[in-house]
Structure formats: C-alpha cells, structure tokens
Amino acid sequence: MTRKFFIETFGCQMNELDSEKIAGNLQHCGLEAAGDAAGADVIILNTCSVREKAVQKAYARLGELKRSKAVRQDLLVGVVGCMAQLEGERLLKRAPFVNILAGPQKGHLMGTLVERAQASPFPAVNLRMDEDPEPLENTQVLRASRWRAGITISEGCDQRCSFCVVPFTRGRQRDRESAHILREVEELVAQGFLEVVLLGQMVNAYRDPSPAGMSFAALLRRLAQIGGLQRIRFASPHPVGFTGDLLDAMVSHPQICNHVHLPVQSGSTRVLRAMGRDYTRETYLDIVAKIRRAPRPMAISTDIIVGFPGETDADFRDTLGLLDEVQYDSVFSFKYSPRPNTPALALGDDVPEEEKGRRLTFLQERQKLIQYNKNAAMQGQVLEVLVDGRPRSRFALSGRLTNNRVVHFFGPDDLKGRIAKVEITGFTANSLKGVRI
Numbered sequence: 001m002t003r004k005f006f007i008e009t010f011g012c013q014m015n016e017l018d019s020e021k022i023a024g025n026l027q028h029c030g031l032e033a034a035g036d037a038a039g040a041d042v043i044i045l046n047t048c049s050v051r052e053k054a055v056q057k058a059y060a061r062l063g064e065l066k067r068s069k070a071v072r073q074d075l076l077v078g079v080v081g082c083m084a085q086l087e088g089e090r091l092l093k094r095a096p097f098v099n100i101l102a103g104p105q106k107g108h109l110m111g112t113l114v115e116r117a118q119a120s121p122f123p124a125v126n127l128r129m130d131e132d133p134e135p136l137e138n139t140q141v142l143r144a145s146r147w148r149a150g151i152t153i154s155e156g157c158d159q160r161c162s163f164c165v166v167p168f169t170r171g172r173q174r175d176r177e178s179a180h181i182l183r184e185v186e187e188l189v190a191q192g193f194l195e196v197v198l199l200g201q202m203v204n205a206y207r208d209p210s211p212a213g214m215s216f217a218a219l220l221r222r223l224a225q226i227g228g229l230q231r232i233r234f235a236s237p238h239p240v241g242f243t244g245d246l247l248d249a250m251v252s253h254p255q256i257c258n259h260v261h262l263p264v265q266s267g268s269t270r271v272l273r274a275m276g277r278d279y280t281r282e283t284y285l286d287i288v289a290k291i292r293r294a295p296r297p298m299a300i301s302t303d304i305i306v307g308f309p310g311e312t313d314a315d316f317r318d319t320l321g322l323l324d325e326v327q328y329d330s331v332f333s334f335k336y337s338p339r340p341n342t343p344a345l346a347l348g349d350d351v352p353e354e355e356k357g358r359r360l361t362f363l364q365e366r367q368k369l370i371q372y373n374k375n376a377a378m379q380g381q382v383l384e385v386l387v388d389g390r391p392r393s394r395f396a397l398s399g400r401l402t403n404n405r406v407v408h409f410f411g412p413d414d415l416k417g418r419i420a421k422v423e424i425t426g427f428t429a430n431s432l433k434g435v436r437i
C-alpha cells in the first residue's frame, strides 16, 4: 500500500516553499499526500526558530505526536527546518521518538531520510550546513497553488543583525544562477501560473553567480519580459541596498506589484545601531520618501521588534512616531525574543515581558487606526484582484490586490486563480470588501 505523508509548516513564506520541495521529493519517491495528519504514515514538522515561541509551538505539537505514536508505532515523525537545525541532538534527547531530524534545504533528501528511518531503530539525521552546501536547484516541487508560486532566488544570509538566528540555521547567502530562475518561472507561466514571489532573506543582496552577473533589479526587469506573467512580488528587501535602480525597475514594469515590504525593526537610530541594521531612522525615511515620490503609488509594509535590549520609552516613542510618519499599509510586530548564538544575547534582555507586551499592544492599536484610515480611502476604487478563494470566509471568494491588500467578495468558484475586477465597497483595518463588476 502506498505510504502517505502530511507536512505541518511553521513560520515564513520560505518555509512554505521548503515544504513544497519536501512534498515534491516525497511524491517523487513514491509517497502520496494525505489530507490530514490522522491519515498519514509520515508526519513532518517543518519548523521555525526565529522566536522562542515558534520553538515552543513545535515542542507542544511534538507532545501530541508522542501520544499518537503510542497508539500507532508504525507512524514516522520528522522534524526539519530551522528549529531542527538549531536544537539538533537536544531535540532528540527531549523527543527520542522522533524518527527524522534534518535542517533546512534538505527537501531533496527527504525520501531517502524516510527510507533510512523506516529501516532502522535509530533516527535518520542530516544537519550538515555550510561545509557541504545543498544544491540550490530543485525540480521536485509539489505546489500548493496553481496560480501563485514561491521561487527561491537565494538561500542563507550574510547580514549579521544582532537579534537574528537565521545565519545560524540557514547559513551564508548563496544565490541561484539567473538562467535557472528564469527557466523555472517560464515553465511555471507555461503551466498557467500568474504570480511569482521571489524569496530570499535579503533579496536585494542577490548577485547572479553566472557570467551574466545580474543584479536584483536586472533580474526583475528580465522576469517582467516573460509574456503571460501577470504579477511579480518579492520578500524581503533590506533597506540597505534599496537602490534607485530597484525602484526604477519596479516603476517601469506594471507586472511588478505596487508593494514594498521594507523591514525597519525600530524607529530609533540608537536601537538600530545596536541591532546592527546599518541604516539610521533618517536614511530609512529617505528611502520611504523616494518610494512615495514614485509615479506609481506603492504600498509599504514593515517588520518591527519591540523591547529590544536597552529600548527606552523614548526609543519606543521614536518607533511610534515612525508609524505616524510613514503611514504603513501593514505592520508585522513582535516582542524581542533572545535567540541562541546571536550577538544581542550579550546585551541582556532588560525590557520586562509585561512592558514588551504593553508596547506591542500600543503599537498595534496605533497601526490599526492608520490602516483603518488608509483602507477607508480605497472605497469606490475599481481594482484587479487575483482570486484565491477562502472556504472559511462568509464571502465566497477572496484575493489580493497588487498592493497586497486582501479583498473579500462574492463570485463564482471558477474565478479562483483568475484576475477579477472588483469595486471596493467596505473595509476593516485588515481587509477590504468589494463587489465584482
């Protein structure tokens, strides 16, 4: 009987793409995707370690899986990705029933790891990193969507932000050759995909390793020439290296979406320096001003950390002031979480948990009001939505505008995966309502 697998993904868009690569390899090796964990013979947790909470979540899920294994001894449990890399043997001590332990970028080996785990009473482990880099090319991707595809352009990160664990879990930055990226996107468009999301820890640090030597802006320009490709997104650029050339590439190609995710982390130059971010509040605001002057309006979103070591009330007020000044279209905000190996560990963790919570709530409330007003201003506009479908909404359909806002509306099921014109008729702080026209 064909064995079935189920993957549970924690964390970012890059992890979602890694899960699609794992699924592709398992399918290639003769396994079949199960509809849920209960119907699977192999359960893989693809984990995140960027904050302690994500690690705790994965351990909590492992607690449940331990109980499942007590009644189903043939069940294989794998823990892969960033948390697996970071925890390593410690995880096997805490959860000795785990059968597979592998770091990120091991999707192409997953079938072999399952075979090894099946044939042995010992776990199959692969946590090798930089000394033996994994191939960047992977043709076995089982896509969750038929119209939107994540595309790896680089792996790892060389930017040493003092709070960030990613360089220790995903290793140094390695870039894919532009010809391979272009071929993958061309093939996806030929299959009917409409949107690609270029993924890397710092996409604008992309440097084509082939003789073509394309910069990120040049890669965008070249991708925009692929006929039939309707939308190009990318996540995330770093403020350092957000050049005029990159903005120019965006502005001159309407396929490149009207959205820049530009993580700021803090509005205080003092904190930014301690974070190792290599820009100041002023230089960040200069980039925002440049984006705001672009002939095509661009939505701007960001990431913010509150309660970084040494963050005073005055520093936090600088961050709140930045929200007012930039008027972000959306913000992902987090309480600082000390991470193993990171330079910020040496700074202590002196903002009490309660105070971090207070700052987070205050910031989120302030941002909610900004989004509410911005969304209100979109009423009456007729805009294009790439329809995703959303079974749990009371609306039949939902999708995204090029500026990345979500719109809910009624329409027939066959609109999924197509672009529909919708008039915006209502709003909340987080999404829009519309009527199809």
Ligand code: SAM
Pocket: 012, 050, 051, 157, 161, 163, 164, 165, 166, 200, 201, 202, 236, 237, 238, 263, 265, 303, 304, 305, 334, 335, 336, 337, 338, 339
């Ligand atoms: N590479 C991207 C960059 O630097 O812009 C971000 C990748 S990270 C997975 C996503 C976000 O998580 C970061 O932008 C940051 O806001 C947040 N983050 C990273 N480390 C954190 C930590 N130790 N505590 C809290 N939030 C953190």
